[in-house]
Structure formats: structure tokens, C-alpha cells
Amino acid sequence: MARFGMVIDTKKCVGCMDCVVACKTENNVPEGYNRDWIVTAANGKFPDIHLEIQTQRCNHCDYTPCVSCCPTGASHVEDFGKIVLVEHNKCIGCKACLAACPYDARFIHPDGYADKCTFCIHRVEKGELPACVSVCPTHCMYFGDLDDPNSEVSKLLASRKNHSLIPEAGTLPRIYYLT
Amino acid sequence: MNSISRRKFLKITGFSVGAAATVSALSPIINGSEKINKVKVKGIQKIPTYCDICFWKCGAIAYLKDGQLWKVEGHPNDPLSKGRLCPRGTGGVGAHYDPDRLRSPLIRTRERGEEKWKEVTWNEALDYIATKMNKIKTSYGPESVAFFSHGIGGNFLKHTLKAFGVNNISAPSYAQCRGPRDVGFELTFGDGVGSPERTDIENAKCLVLIGSHLGENMHNSQVQEFANAVQNDSTIIVVDPRFSVAASKAKYYLPIKPGTDIALLLAWMNVIVKEKLYDVDYVKKYGFGFEQFAAEISPFTAEWAYTETGIDVELIKTTARVMAMNKPATLIHPGRHVTWYGDDAQRSRAIALLNALLGSWGRKGGFFFPSSYSIPAYPYPEYPTTKKEKVDNPDNKYPFAIEEITTGIREATITGNPYPIKGWFVYATNLLHALPNEEETIRAIQNLDLMVVVDVIPSEIAGWADVVLPESVYLERYDDLHASSFKETFVGIRQPVVESPADQKPNWWIAKKLAGKLGLGNYYPWEHVEEYLDHRLKAAGLSLDQLKKEGIIRGEKQPLYIEDGIEPEFATPSGKIEFYSLQLSNAGFDPVPKYTKPEEPPAGYFRLLFGRSPVHSFSRTQSNRILMDMMNENEVWVNSDIANRYGLSNGMYVKLKNQDGVVSNKIKIKVTERIRTDCVYMVHGFGHNSKMLKGAYGKGASDAQLITKYKTDPIMGGTGMNVNFVTFELEV
Numbered sequence: 001m002a003r004f005g006m007v008i009d010t011k012k013c014v015g016c017m018d019c020v021v022a023c024k025t026e027n028n029v030p031e032g033y034n035r036d037w038i039v040t041a042a043n044g045k046f047p048d049i050h051l052e053i054q055t056q057r058c059n060h061c062d063y064t065p066c067v068s069c070c071p072t073g074a075s076h077v078e079d080f081g082k083i084v085l086v087e088h089n090k091c092i093g094c095k096a097c098l099a100a101c102p103y104d105a106r107f108i109h110p111d112g113y114a115d116k117c118t119f120c121i122h123r124v125e126k127g128e129l130p131a132c133v134s135v136c137p138t139h140c141m142y143f144g145d146l147d148d149p150n151s152e153v154s155k156l157l158a159s160r161k162n163h164s165l166i167p168e169a170g171t172l173p174r175i176y177y178l179t
Numbered sequence: 180m181n182s183i184s185r186r187k188f189l190k191i192t193g194f195s196v197g198a199a200a201t202v203s204a205l206s207p208i209i210n211g212s213e214k215i216n217k218v219k220v221k222g223i224q225k226i227p228t229y230c231d232i233c234f235w236k237c238g239a240i241a242y243l244k245d246g247q248l249w250k251v252e253g254h255p256n257d258p259l260s261k262g263r264l265c266p267r268g269t270g271g272v273g274a275h276y277d278p279d280r281l282r283s284p285l286i287r288t289r290e291r292g293e294e295k296w297k298e299v300t301w302n303e304a305l306d307y308i309a310t311k312m313n314k315i316k317t318s319y320g321p322e323s324v325a326f327f328s329h330g331i332g333g334n335f336l337k338h339t340l341k342a343f344g345v346n347n348i349s350a351p352s353y354a355q356c357r358g359p360r361d362v363g364f365e366l367t368f369g370d371g372v373g374s375p376e377r378t379d380i381e382n383a384k385c386l387v388l389i390g391s392h393l394g395e396n397m398h399n400s401q402v403q404e405f406a407n408a409v410q411n412d413s414t415i416i417v418v419d420p421r422f423s424v425a426a427s428k429a430k431y432y433l434p435i436k437p438g439t440d441i442a443l444l445l446a447w448m449n450v451i452v453k454e455k456l457y458d459v460d461y462v463k464k465y466g467f468g469f470e471q472f473a474a475e476i477s478p479f480t481a482e483w484a485y486t487e488t489g490i491d492v493e494l495i496k497t498t499a500r501v502m503a504m505n506k507p508a509t510l511i512h513p514g515r516h517v518t519w520y521g522d523d524a525q526r527s528r529a530i531a532l533l534n535a536l537l538g539s540w541g542r543k544g545g546f547f548f549p550s551s552y553s554i555p556a557y558p559y560p561e562y563p564t565t566k567k568e569k570v571d572n573p574d575n576k577y578p579f580a581i582e583e584i585t586t587g588i589r590e591a592t593i594t595g596n597p598y599p600i601k602g603w604f605v606y607a608t609n610l611l612h613a614l615p616n617e618e619e620t621i622r623a624i625q626n627l628d629l630m631v632v633v634d635v636i637p638s639e640i641a642g643w644a645d646v647v648l649p650e651s652v653y654l655e656r657y658d659d660l661h662a663s664s665f666k667e668t669f670v671g672i673r674q675p676v677v678e679s680p681a682d683q684k685p686n687w688w689i690a691k692k693l694a695g696k697l698g699l700g701n702y703y704p705w706e707h708v709e710e711y712l713d714h715r716l717k718a719a720g721l722s723l724d725q726l727k728k729e730g731i732i733r734g735e736k737q738p739l740y741i742e743d744g745i746e747p748e749f750a751t752p753s754g755k756i757e758f759y760s761l762q763l764s765n766a767g768f769d770p771v772p773k774y775t776k777p778e779e780p781p782a783g784y785f786r787l788l789f790g791r792s793p794v795h796s797f798s799r800t801q802s803n804r805i806l807m808d809m810m811n812e813n814e815v816w817v818n819s820d821i822a823n824r825y826g827l828s829n830g831m832y833v834k835l836k837n838q839d840g841v842v843s844n845k846i847k848i849k850v851t852e853r854i855r856t857d858c859v860y861m862v863h864g865f866g867h868n869s870k871m872l873k874g875a876y877g878k879g880a881s882d883a884q885l886i887t888k889y890k891t892d893p894i895m896g897g898t899g900m901n902v903n904f905v906t907f908e909l910e911v
Contacts, residue, residue: 009410011409011410011428012406012409012410014393014394014395014402014405014406014424014425014428014793015394015424015793016265016266016394016395016397016402016793016794017266017793017794017809017810018263018264018265018266018269018793020266020809021266021269021270021794021805021806021809022250022269024270024805024808025249025250025251025269025270025272025805026250031804031805031808032808034808042422042851042852042853044852045852046422046434046818046819046852046853046854046855047422047432047434049422049426049427049852049853050427051422051424051426051427051853053424053427134252134263135252135253135263135264135269136263137263137264137265137397137399137402137403137406138402138403138405138406139263139403139406139410140406
């Protein structure tokens with residue numbers, strides 16, 4: 001069974017937020033909330049600046065504190081692609097998972113449940129790409145099976161310098177940034 | 180192999196269109212998707228259309244879920260979007276659902292600008308307008324009504340107004356935006372850059388951006404090609420007082436002092452000519468006046484330019500050599516919004532000349548030869564001949580103006596010279612944010628007998644209208660066919676996807692109804708716009724049915740470059756690329772661009788620069804709730820050292836005061852290393868003060884409000900707007 005992950009080429013990303021907008025419309029994310037977001041980090045002194053723009057979201061970690069802390073089993077790992085999901089009607093909105101997530105990737109939906117990126121499982125099951133990946137005008141986002149050495153994501157990780165976010169949290173995140 | 184010049188070819192087709200018959204053959208009305216969602220269809224429906232959140236007109240596919248508008252994606256067959264919209268286009272559904280939209284026609288009940296209205300029927304509104312227009316016609320002549328319009332949606336209103344006898348028709352996209360660029364390139368190559376631009380970014384081996392901030396400025400095809408250029412390891416050179424996103428992708432970043440770009444351009448050309456790095460054969464074959472040009476630029480060394488621009492001598496020389504090394508696939512991008520300092524046509528000409536030296540005009544990785552799908556115009560009756568000259572450029576004051584000057588019409592409205600302008604029609608352009616010096620705009624409006632605004636949202640300019648007409652958003656209406664000149668020919672359709680939520684009407688309906696009220700019904704030989712579209716498409720061997728289904732129809736591939744066998748023609752007086760311009764010198768201008776020092780900011784003041792955000796278009800999208808979630812206010816970028824000196828910290832609010840004492844709305848400080856110490860920067864379009872625009876009201880500050888000063892380009896009438904200085908007011 002696949003283990004889905006995402007590879008994002010920060011060299012190409014311009015931080016336009018199309019991924020954020022596409023997620024909102026695709027998944028009907030309510031006003032005032034986002035499942036993904038852009039972080040821009042500038043280092044250095046003018047004019048010698050280094051800029052890295054990252055599109056961030058749930059890392060669909062291999063080790064999932066958000067799942068182990070969940071008192072009702074709403075937060076779980078799907079067999080399909082090892083995608084981390086929340087079953088809305090099981091969730092009691094206790095916010096334990098919000099506290100457990102090192103990436104601050106979750107929020108409480110106005111309807112009362114914990115919500116976050118689903119890797120657009122409803123699309124991926126049909127063989128489509130997540131909305132954020134499919135819309136990106138710079139083609140800087142890649143999605144696929146990290147366990148398949150022949151997948152585009154695996155090849156990119158093997159050939160390009162990359163990093164993940166907060167690896168020291170030990171959650172084994174599955175989103176990688178090419179630099 | 181194509182031996183006919185593309186330009187000539189287009190001119191010929193253009194001519195045959197103009198000479199076409201004037202009698203229309205009516206075709207039956209097609210049952211279109213306008214009715215499609217009266218019955219809610221279960222499940223997913225996909226309807227192709229093209230976007231209107233900016234003017235790029237990307238092909239799109241709108242999705243309905245159980246009859247409700249769900250999302251908009253790029254049309255995979257569209258050469259502009261290539262199946263991927265920009266964030267604004269993706270957020271286009273927010274335009275339909277915007278709770279601040281205009282809902283019904285409004286007539287003013289109090290003083291202009293007080294925003295007090297009564298809701299009226301379309302009949303009442305159009306009767307009111309027609310009566311006033313006829314009065315103006317009787318007292319002053321039809322030329323005393325002017326039309327300001329932006330975007331393809333203005334086509335039908337333009338038709339009605341031309342039929343009425345209106346000849347003063349203008350858009351801020353010329354004198355407040357790309358005009359200087361188009362004039363600078365026309366003077367040099369005899370042809371403009373076009374929109375979408377004819378820049379072959381994706382094949383450029385070296386790409387030079389001067390103040391152009393692709394990635395933040397989200398012109399879709401340009402950004403997609405830019406990302407390809409980055410991926411292909413094209414050498415990117417960025418010249419900008421601000422470390423833009425594009426600068427972060429560049430191999431060479433030149434943090435130039437604002438207003439000194441011409442000095443840099445002269446020095447680059449000086450190095451390239453002195454070191455004989457230019458395309459000698461190309462210049463010899465196509466150039467005119469090269470020797471005189473070379474003599475003119477010989478004093479302007481890199482050492483001289485350093486003192487003006489602050490760019491290191493070696494960096495100037497190295498980048499000049501890198502550009503030459505990659506010729507002719509070196510593209511010095513002409514930019515788009517280039518009305519900066521009042522000598523913008525000459526700066527654009529310098530950019531054109533640098534491209535000419537490197538032989539990039541007409542070459543792969545430079546400027547391609549665009550072509551468009553040939554669709555004959557609808558055979559309307561001829562317009563009445565106007566008796567008076569246009570008012571925008573009296574006595575040819577700006578001798579090389581190639582389009583009408585908005586601010587010229589405004590001036591005539593204020594002064595009454597050369598004749599009074601008594602009516603303004605404004606379509607989809609928020610003149611109070613687009614034109615410099617809003618006080619002048621308001622003064623002009625006070626001289627009017629009739630002021631009509633047609634728009635989807637209650638913009639600031641709508642607040643000053645006598646009559647406001649609410650238009651359907653693009654997802655609810657048909658518009659004219661889209662057949663822009665580009666790398667390949669295509670025709671696209673905009674068609675209604677959902678019903679308008681209230682009493683909004685499509686522009687074609689408004690234009691046709693108004694024509695009826697004015698007794699000009701004969702100018703609309705069609706009943707429904709579908710007949711008009713079908714007629715035009717049939718004349719091109721296509722049909723409306725087919726285009727409604729496919730959304731986009733592509734023509735045959737055309738040759739793009741000189742390398743493909745195109746023999747370039749230059750519509751200049753010499754028939755060549757004019758390195759030395761006799762027509763400029765004959766008119767009293769510099770035949771080769773010259774540098775003038777910019778004015779220095781007064782002590783304690785900073786030059787105000789402004790630009791774009793990828794999630795907003797002009798001042799039109801700030802109330803779109805999806806895009807508002809991405810960015811709901813603008814910030815003023817201030818260099819860290821300056822912030823320290825003034826006690827400014829990230830996130831605190833200040834007001835900005837300009838050199839004339841005008842104070843802005845409050846705006847958030849962004850302390851950053853990404854900008855020089857002599858300027859500040861903000862994104863354009865925020866700081867709304869239209870009370871009806873509830874979601875955007877009072878959020879951020881408006882650069883337009885602070886642009887009280889402008890420098891008019893004597894060559895072409897553009898208004899340079901980066902000539903204002905601001906300081907911080909800490910009490911908010």
C-alpha cells in the first residue's frame with residue numbers, strides 16, 4: 001500500500017497562495033480558516049537576502065501524536081496512502097490533537113470538529129492530484145508514493161537537496177522542501 | 180516558411196473586416212446555458228468560460244455541484260492558463276458570492292459622494308440616463324459625453340456610446356499603466372509589446388526584470404513561463420529597489436536607487452557597444468542610426484552609472500556581459516505598469532534599444548511574433564461621424580500618444596477646454612484609485628451633468644455617480660469573444676454559469692436597452708447576445724454551439740520567430756529599428772534616451788513605491804471573501820534601519836503623510852530587510868472608503884490617495900506616479 005507524501009520545490013514557488021485558495025474552494029473551507037498556508041522566511045541584510053517560501057499544511061506524519069492523543073478515535077490513519085484524517089462525527093472538538101500537532105496544522109471547524117488537510121483523499125482515490133498540487137501555476141508541487149522508488153517524489157528526493165519541517169519533533173513528516 | 184510579415188498580415192485582415200457588409204443576417208437564438216440553472220441539476224456540471232478577475236482572460240472551467248457554483252479551474256486547452264488559473268481566478272467564485280455586490284440600479288438622492296441612494300427599476304435608471312444624455316447632446320453635442328472603460332466587458336457599452344456620437348473613450352491602462360512601454364517600443368521597432376505580452380520568457384536564457392515583480396504580479400502565462408525559466412536555470416537578473424520574490428530567484432540582484440534606471444540602461448548599452456558584444460549582423464541588417472546612437476551613449480560608462488544608481492561598477496559590467504553572452508535569447512522584459520517618473524517612454528525606449536542591440540526582437544527567447552484568430556467584426560451600421568476632435572490631447576500636445584489619455588479627458592472636464600465634457604460613463608474602472616490626484620477627479624465630476632457607473636461592486640467611483648448600474652459578474656454573463664494575439668491563435672467564450680443573485684444585468688443587455696432608450700435600436704440588429712456571438716463565429720467558420728461546449732477552439736500553429744522564416748518589418752519612418760530617432764528629435768525630444776536625476780526626497784521623507792499582490796486585482800477584489808481571507812489589508816514595507824530610527828515595529832499601525840500634507844488611512848508596518856532605506860512600498864488597491872464596500876472598508880491604506888503629485892510624460896501623456904514622498908505619523 002502506498003505512503004503518500006509531497007515534495008515542494010521552493011526554487012520555483014512564488015508564494016502566490018493559489019494552493020491556499022484552491023484548497024478553500026475544493027473543500028469548502030469556511031471563511032476565516034485555511035487548511036494550508038504560506039510562510040516566507042527572509043534571512044540576511046539588504047541587499048544580500050535569502051528568501052525561502054514554503055506552502056505548509058498537515059505533514060501526514062508517520063508517527064502521529066494527533067492520532068495517539070485522540071480520545072474517541074476520530075483522528076486516524078487511513079489504510080489508503082497512510083493519509084491522516086479526522087472522522088467528523090466521532091470528533092468531540094476537545095482540541096487535544098491541536099495541542100499535539102507540532103505544525104499547528106489543525107483548527108476547530110465552526111461545526112465543532114477538528115479539521116485539517118486531507119491530502120484531498122476524495123480526489124486522490126479517483127487518481128487525481130490534491131487540489132493544491134493540481135492548481136499550482138508554477139508547477140512547484142509534487143505528490144506521490146514515497147515508498148515507490150520510481151515515483152516522481154522519490155526521484156526528486158534522491159536527486160535534490162531537501163529538508164522537512166521541525167524534524168526534531170520526531171513525527172517523521174512526509175512533506176519535503178527542495179532547496 | 181512564412182515570408183509574409185505577421186504584422187502586415189494582421190493589418191490586411193483588419194482592413195477586410197472593416198470593409199465588410201453592413202447588413203446583418205439574423206440567426207436563430209440558441210438555447211444557451213443562461214437558463215441552465217433555473218432547474219437545479221443534480222451532481223457535477225462543468226461549464227467552460229473565461230476569467231474576468233483580471234484582464235488576462237484565462238480560459239476556465241466552472242464547476243457546479245447540485246446547481247450551486249462550487250469552484251473554477253483552468254481550462255486545459257487554453258494557451259494562456261494551460262489548465263492552471265492564478266489565485267485570483269481560482270478565487271473567482273468569491274466574486275459571485277460577494278455580499279457587498281451592487282444588487283439593483285441606484286439613483287443618487289443627496290450630494291455627489293455622500294453615497295445616499297434610492298433603489299430604482301432598470302427602466303427608471305435607463306430613462307434617467309437617456310434623458311440626461313439627450314440634453315447634453317442638444318446643448319453641447321454628443322462628444323461632450325466621455326467613456327472610461329476597462330476590460331472586454333466594456334465592448335457593448337462602447338458600441339452604444341459610439342452610435343450616440345461619443346468619441347472621447349479612454350482606459351487607465353494606457354496613461355496610468357503600459358502606455359509608455361508601448362510608445363517606447365513603437366518608436367523603436369514600429370510595433371508594441373501587446374497584451375498578453377509577446378515576451379518569450381520560457382525560452383530566455385537570460386531574463387532581465389526591471390521593477391517587474393512577476394510572481395507577485397500574477398499575470399498567469401508570464402508567471403508560468405517565469406517558473407519554467409527558473410527551472411531551466413535561465414540566468415535571471417532583477418533590478419528593483421525592493422528585494423521582490425523575483426529577486427529571490429535571481430542570480431544577480433541590482434538594488435537600484437529609485438528613478439535611476441535610465442542611467443543603468445545607458446551604462447549597460449555602453450559596455451555592450453564598447454566591448455562590441457552586440458549582435459553585429461542583426462544591428463547592421465535591421466538597425467538605423469547605430470553610429471549616432473553609439474556616439475550618444477559613449478560618455479555613459481559603468482563608472483558614471485555607479486554614482487547615479489548605487490550599483491557596483493563590476494556588477495554593471497558583469498551583468499552586461501552575461502546578457503550579451505546569452506544573446507539573442509536575452510529578454511529584457513519591458514514590464515507592464517511603467518508610469519513611474521514621467522520620462523517613462525524614454526526609459527522604455529532604452530529597454531527596447533538594449534533588446535535591439537542583443538538581437539532579441541523576433542528571436543526565440545526574446546520577443547516572438549504573435550498572431551490571433553481572425554474573427555470578422557459584427558456588421559453593424561456605421562457610426563455617425565463626430566464633428567469635434569477628441570479632448571484628451573489638444574493640439575497634439577503629446578505628439579507620440581497612441582491611445583486616448585484619461586487624465587486629458589479629466590482636465591478637459593475641469594477646464595471646459597477645448598470644449599465642455601458634461602457626461603461620464605465609467606465601466607469597471609475605479610478611477611479614484613486608478614488616476615493620480617483624486618481631488619482633480621472629484622473636481623472634474625463636480626462639473627458633470629451626468630455621471631454613470633456600471634460595475635459589479637460599489638467602488639469609490641460609484642460613490643460619486645448619479646446613477647449606478649449593477650452588472651452581473653463574469654460567471655453570470657456572456658461577453659464578447661476572446662481572441663488575443665499570442666503564441667498560438669485561439670478563440671474563447673465567456674458564458675453564464677449561474678444566475679445573478681439579484682437585479683444585476685449583463686453589460687450587453689444594459690448596452691442594448693440603453694441604445695433602445697436613445698432611439699438607437701437599429702444598432703442592435705440582434706435580440707440576444709447569442710445571435711451576435713453566433714453570427715461572428717459563423718463568419719469565421721465556427722459556431723456558438725461548438726464553442727459553448729468546448730470553451731476554447733485553437734487555430735493552427737503559426738511561426739513565431741525570425742528563425743522560423745518570418746521576415747520582420749518595422750513600421751518606423753526608416754523601416755528599420757530606430758537606434759537614433761529622427762521623429763523624436765524633429766519633435767524636440769532626445770533621439771537617444773537621456774538620463775535626468777530624480778528629485779531627492781525631503782529630509783525625513785521616503786519615496787512611495789507601490790505594486791501588486793498575487794491575490795488581488797487593482798482595487799476590484801478586496802471584498803471577495805475568499806481573496807480577503809488571503810490578504811485583507813496591505814502593509815507598508817519599511818527597511819529595518821529606518822524602522823529602528825523611527826521606533827516602528829512589525830504590526831504597528833501608522834498613517835502616512837505625503838509631501839502635500841495628505842494623510843492616509845492607518846496602515847500596518849512591515850519591518851523588513853527587503854527594501855532600500857530611501858523608499859517605502861505598499862500593495863495597490865487597499866484603503867477603501869466606499870461605505871457600501873463593507874468587507875474592505877477602512878482596511879489598509881490607498882497609495883492613490885497619497886499620489887497627489889504626478890509627472891506627465893511629454894512624449895505620450897502618461898502620468899509618472901512614483902514621484903511622491905511620505906513620512907510616518909505615529910498617532911493613529
